[in-house]
Amino acid sequence: MKPKKSYSIREYGYLLNGLDAFESNNAIAIPSKAFKSLLKILHDDISDDVQNLFKLTTYNRKPALKVQNYAGVIQTPCGIQIEILPKLANLDSNKVSKDKTRIELLKMLRTLRHSPFKQSAKASIREAKMPLLEVYISTFLSLVNQLVKRGIRSDYVMMKKNAKFLKGRLMLGQQIRKNSFHQERFYIEYQEYQINRPANRLIKSTLSLVSHATQNYRNQRLAREMLFVFDEVPDSQDIRIDFQKIKTDRSMGYYNDVLAWCKLLLAGHAPTAIKGEFETLSLLYPMERIFEDYVAHCLRKSLDDYFPSGSQLKTQSSQYSLVEKHNGKPIFNLRPDLLIKNNNENICVLDTKWKLLDSSDRKNKYGISQADIYQLYAYGHKYLKNTSVKRLILIYPKTDTFSEPLNVFEYESGFTLEVVPFDIINQKLLLSNRG
Numbered sequence: 001m002k003p004k005k006s007y008s009i010r011e012y013g014y015l016l017n018g019l020d021a022f023e024s025n026n027a028i029a030i031p032s033k034a035f036k037s038l039l040k041i042l043h044d045d046i047s048d049d050v051q052n053l054f055k056l057t058t059y060n061r062k063p064a065l066k067v068q069n070y071a072g073v074i075q076t077p078c079g080i081q082i083e084i085l086p087k088l089a090n091l092d093s094n095k096v097s098k099d100k101t102r103i104e105l106l107k108m109l110r111t112l113r114h115s116p117f118k119q120s121a122k123a124s125i126r127e128a129k130m131p132l133l134e135v136y137i138s139t140f141l142s143l144v145n146q147l148v149k150r151g152i153r154s155d156y157v158m159m160k161k162n163a164k165f166l167k168g169r170l171m172l173g174q175q176i177r178k179n180s181f182h183q184e185r186f187y188i189e190y191q192e193y194q195i196n197r198p199a200n201r202l203i204k205s206t207l208s209l210v211s212h213a214t215q216n217y218r219n220q221r222l223a224r225e226m227l228f229v230f231d232e233v234p235d236s237q238d239i240r241i242d243f244q245k246i247k248t249d250r251s252m253g254y255y256n257d258v259l260a261w262c263k264l265l266l267a268g269h270a271p272t273a274i275k276g277e278f279e280t281l282s283l284l285y286p287m288e289r290i291f292e293d294y295v296a297h298c299l300r301k302s303l304d305d306y307f308p309s310g311s312q313l314k315t316q317s318s319q320y321s322l323v324e325k326h327n328g329k330p331i332f333n334l335r336p337d338l339l340i341k342n343n344n345e346n347i348c349v350l351d352t353k354w355k356l357l358d359s360s361d362r363k364n365k366y367g368i369s370q371a372d373i374y375q376l377y378a379y380g381h382k383y384l385k386n387t388s389v390k391r392l393i394l395i396y397p398k399t400d401t402f403s404e405p406l407n408v409f410e411y412e413s414g415f416t417l418e419v420v421p422f423d424i425i426n427q428k429l430l431l432s433n434r435g
Helices: 032-044 095-109 117-126 132-150 172-178 198-213 217-229 239-245 250-265 287-301 370-383
Strands: 006-010 014-017 027-030 054-059 062-067 070-075 081-085 155-163 186-194 282-286 312-315 320-326 329-334 338-342 345-352 390-397 409-412 415-423
Touching: 006 027, 014 032, 014 054, 032 054, 032 062, 070 132, 070 287, 081 095, 081 132, 095 132, 095 287, 132 198, 132 217, 132 250, 132 282, 155 172, 172 186, 198 217, 198 239, 198 250, 282 287, 287 312, 287 338, 287 345, 287 415, 320 370, 329 370, 345 370, 370 390, 370 409, 370 415
Parallel strands: 006 081, 014 027, 345 390, 390 415
Antiparallel strands: 014 062, 054 062, 070 081, 070 282, 155 186, 312 338, 320 329, 338 345, 409 415
């Protein structure tokens, strides 16, 4: 069977109906069936996840879906894979730029909190010429293969059976009701040591899912091999319940990475979970979250290069609220992305924004949102209220139009805001020259 084609698009790019193929560097035409599937999901699913992912618009006077600031991969019910890459490089006909962008995205995903990418993305980077979905599937299958080599865990499972022999405990009530005229039989309850346990059922279900989704020959072959190993394990009948039943004892420690991928891949557990009739793989993350975690990861490794020795970085601090008292309680919590502390005192507040600035566009305030300027002012007023010098830093990705810090913004004397670029490729924060 001929494999389905995979498509790549940048965030904020346009997906077009294949019948209206007016393609450009920022727009691609996908098969009409795939386009209509996405339209149907956008119409049927009113959840914020879906509505924030695509925006129905027009392109060259034809209907189009504009991808929002998400990165990852989505597969339509007809098998078309669409990978959404961040705006780190121009995705034109130059194949190298796609591969480079994909590699950088995978590097960023390795730093993502509460995700399985931390444990497994190194292998993925070596395979970065594959579409993202195939990279994810390859990573999962590799981890399952390692698990199988260590040994699949079995467990005692409670069984009930109307048998011709007596084993375990005789269930008197059922025995009387069912075997009054069959005294040669015994309705029994007993424990049997078998491979059919919740963790293995979830792995089997995920293997079944990816075996149908993958179009890569190597992934197909490995998926078949792993399904053969788990042949005696049934698919999970209730994914949520099986996750709740998993035992987290030390003997199951080597299952953790595989189960994290199962949770990510199985329907209803992805960061953006497309539900309804769209029962297929969807692994999409908002770029704001990826960028925030990546900046935090890079700064933590080189904090002394930017701040006084001994400084510490804290993420998502919730120490203060905008309103200190309403009905006796604080309200409107203030939660900056990053907070720098030194000697147990707050010395700097940083916030990240995944948005493209233009340092030459003074008329439109360089693309900075006025709401963000107000937000940083509130952070500084609350978190740095005990410091004589209030230093705030607003971080945007480095681009061709924003490669150097803007001149420092001064709210008032001793209360300043720096708007600076972060070099994603070189993992560097380009701070202002403060003299």
